[in-house]
Amino acid sequence: MMGYPERVLVTKIGFDGHDRGSRVVAAYLRDAGMEVIYTPPWQEIAAVVNLALQEDVDVVGVSSLATDHLILPELVDALREAGLHHVRVIVGGIIPQNEQPELISAGVSAVFNPGATSQEIVETVRRLAQEARIAREAAEIA
Amino acid sequence: MMTKSHDNADARNLQASFDDWNARYEREIGRDRAVVNRSGIEVRPLYTPLDWSEDRYADDLGMPGEPPYTRGIYNTMHRGRTWTQRQLIGLGTPQDYNQRVRMLLQQGATAISLLPCNSGFRGIDCDESPIPLLGTCGTVVNTVNHMDAALDGVPIDRISTAMNDPTPFTLFAFLLGVAKRRGVPFDKITGTANQSDYISHYVANHMFYRLSQPGARRVFVDHVKFCREHVPNWNPVSVVGQHMQQAGATPAETMGLTLSTAIQYAEDCINAGMDPDNILRRFTFFFDISISFFEEVAKFRAGRRIWARIARDRFGAKDPRSWRFKFHGQTSGVDLTQQQPLNNIARVTAQAIAGIFGGLQSMHTDGFDEALACPTEASARIAVATQNILREEAHLCDVIDPLGGSYYVEALTNEMEEKILEVMDVIEKAGGMYKAVDAGIVQRMIGKSALAYQNRIESGAEKVVGVNCYQTEAEVQDVETYRPDRAAMEAQVAEFRAFKAARDKRAVSAALDDLARAANGAENVYEKVVDAALVGVTHGEIIACLRRELGFGHPQMVA
Numbered sequence: 161m162m163g164y165p166e167r168v169l170v171t172k173i174g175f176d177g178h179d180r181g182s183r184v185v186a187a188y189l190r191d192a193g194m195e196v197i198y199t200p201p202w203q204e205i206a207a208v209v210n211l212a213l214q215e216d217v218d219v220v221g222v223s224s225l226a227t228d229h230l231i232l233p234e235l236v237d238a239l240r241e242a243g244l245h246h247v248r249v250i251v252g253g254i255i256p257q258n259e260q261p262e263l264i265s266a267g268v269s270a271v272f273n274p275g276a277t278s279q280e281i282v283e284t285v286r287r288l289a290q291e292a293r294i295a296r297e298a299a300e301i302a
Numbered sequence: 303m304m305t306k307s308h309d310n311a312d313a314r315n316l317q318a319s320f321d322d323w324n325a326r327y328e329r330e331i332g333r334d335r336a337v338v339n340r341s342g343i344e345v346r347p348l349y350t351p352l353d354w355s356e357d358r359y360a361d362d363l364g365m366p367g368e369p370p371y372t373r374g375i376y377n378t379m380h381r382g383r384t385w386t387q388r389q390l391i392g393l394g395t396p397q398d399y400n401q402r403v404r405m406l407l408q409q410g411a412t413a414i415s416l417l418p419c420n421s422g423f424r425g426i427d428c429d430e431s432p433i434p435l436l437g438t439c440g441t442v443v444n445t446v447n448h449m450d451a452a453l454d455g456v457p458i459d460r461i462s463t464a465m466n467d468p469t470p471f472t473l474f475a476f477l478l479g480v481a482k483r484r485g486v487p488f489d490k491i492t493g494t495a496n497q498s499d500y501i502s503h504y505v506a507n508h509m510f511y512r513l514s515q516p517g518a519r520r521v522f523v524d525h526v527k528f529c530r531e532h533v534p535n536w537n538p539v540s541v542v543g544q545h546m547q548q549a550g551a552t553p554a555e556t557m558g559l560t561l562s563t564a565i566q567y568a569e570d571c572i573n574a575g576m577d578p579d580n581i582l583r584r585f586t587f588f589f590d591i592s593i594s595f596f597e598e599v600a601k602f603r604a605g606r607r608i609w610a611r612i613a614r615d616r617f618g619a620k621d622p623r624s625w626r627f628k629f630h631g632q633t634s635g636v637d638l639t640q641q642q643p644l645n646n647i648a649r650v651t652a653q654a655i656a657g658i659f660g661g662l663q664s665m666h667t668d669g670f671d672e673a674l675a676c677p678t679e680a681s682a683r684i685a686v687a688t689q690n691i692l693r694e695e696a697h698l699c700d701v702i703d704p705l706g707g708s709y710y711v712e713a714l715t716n717e718m719e720e721k722i723l724e725v726m727d728v729i730e731k732a733g734g735m736y737k738a739v740d741a742g743i744v745q746r747m748i749g750k751s752a753l754a755y756q757n758r759i760e761s762g763a764e765k766v767v768g769v770n771c772y773q774t775e776a777e778v779q780d781v782e783t784y785r786p787d788r789a790a791m792e793a794q795v796a797e798f799r800a801f802k803a804a805r806d807k808r809a810v811s812a813a814l815d816d817l818a819r820a821a822n823g824a825e826n827v828y829e830k831v832v833d834a835a836l837v838g839v840t841h842g843e844i845i846a847c848l849r850r851e852l853g854f855g856h857p858q859m860v861a
Contacts, residue, residue, distance in 0.1 A: 174435055175420030177507035180549050180636075183749050184756050201507075202424060226420055227438035227675070234432075254640065256674055256783045274640045274673065275769040278760055 166289035172201035174228025182223035188278040218289035233266035246296035248288040341554035349709035373703040375626035380699035386664035392417025392440030394786040396452035399441040415464040427842035437786035446479030463493035475835035499542040506545035517852025547590040550752025558725025566735040582624035602660030604719035630664040631657035638673040641768035646670035675783035821851035
């Protein structure tokens, strides 16, 4: 189904600089054969959108350990505005349960809590990348 | 002669009886599990005088308060004066902080600590930040006025404060502004620049957005110099091993990297003309205390010993105060779990005991909800009470270094020391910490260990209750999470804008010009940071100016 490896952008938005989680997850995705575009923390939303566009990614994975997920809906909107409707957004880290429904309804495809295994993450990213490509093809045909 | 052959006979008997036991052990245990601690040291099932014996007492231990300080840096240790209970707090507006800090002081905290909002770490003011991110993980403090409100009713001439603020130390400048306003002389200000360690920020938190590494280095040295001249009872240096361990370094790597960083800072200050005895006694350290209990105890005991040698032999410090390895310990948030969050109270307790037995001078215990959010008032109370219970009810302060002389702990302390020295050797060969960071050596070491540890959790080699074993059905947390009041935050931003508009604009721009000139010349830059803060220049403005003059940092991308 996938003609070439999944392309995933692993990043951090907002103000937190702790990158242990994003580095470890990036390594797991890379070891699973995906093409990982990794940024250091503290990215502006506009910069993430540009990178997603330039690198033609299927999935944007955001690590949030210190409430940066609260501006995640802005990232989803900005991706849509840039025409990247097919790109799937996922988040992992410290995301309180009661704030997760809001993220999902804002268009985030998956939330990974601490304790998520690398296998779960890899499988979900694979599935979402596939969805993203199908959605993109559908949009191109239409 | 008699005694010696007698000793040899004893040793032979000991070896023989150990061998007997070992044979019985191997027979009964069948296939033994390999136990390796986080630092990679193999842990054996039994330790005896064959691993560490009392004839090494004088060399390895000595008495508390004397080199090599393995048993503690003070003669009386916790029996004379218990550790300082310093809870790290940062939340909401300065008023929110003030309310929390007064409550904690009432509950038994004996010193305070202020953590700024993440927007501050990013180097910007509250009016440039998205409202949802303000005050969620730290207090918004951008001016002397904010600091004054945060410390309202707090006697800063009697209570020791810690400012968790890396270069260019704007929070400390604001604190000095408050002292001036209240007529408190600078020599009455005590406490610590808790996060002055810009190197650890670079390798663990990517603090490159504030200043370039050379810029941070310049301001750091000027700040130490300023403090030694004007604020004599303030500790301007805190070397933060905590950042590196939280980012994934093993306990031994952490101690090695921290000591190597301290060497770098000492050299930089000495090269700038400061006297080793004048600065080293104001060096402090800040560590994570993980739940790897004995390993942490050994880490601290070994670190104390190594630092004493460095200060005395390498830097030639003559004053014993310069040899003392003073440290603050914070129970590690990395070990806390989002699953079954109340279990974290037990974890924090075990971590705290390791820190106490490790001989710390100051401690923060985490709230059980810190794997979810900033602690609520209720969880903060339990965290403080945990320290009180350990001290008052468990009697952990009655005996100095109670694990000293344990065959295991002494052997492990020696093995940790070897590991730590190996790490320090790698850094030394790279030309010191500054160059090692520039070359990405440190970042690579930390990243590798972080991945290795996660692999251990995934494989089940490292067990985490509620995460990879003993999971329960209902994992959904039902604890309350702290979020600041958005309306209060909007009001704070509005007030801040009004403050900026009403300032004496000429004084502000003159102060910024002075700061820029100092940055490009030989004057003390930090002196100008303080002057600027006093006339109402804000945190973000100071950083923007220094960034312009001293350069932006750049991220170190290390695979």
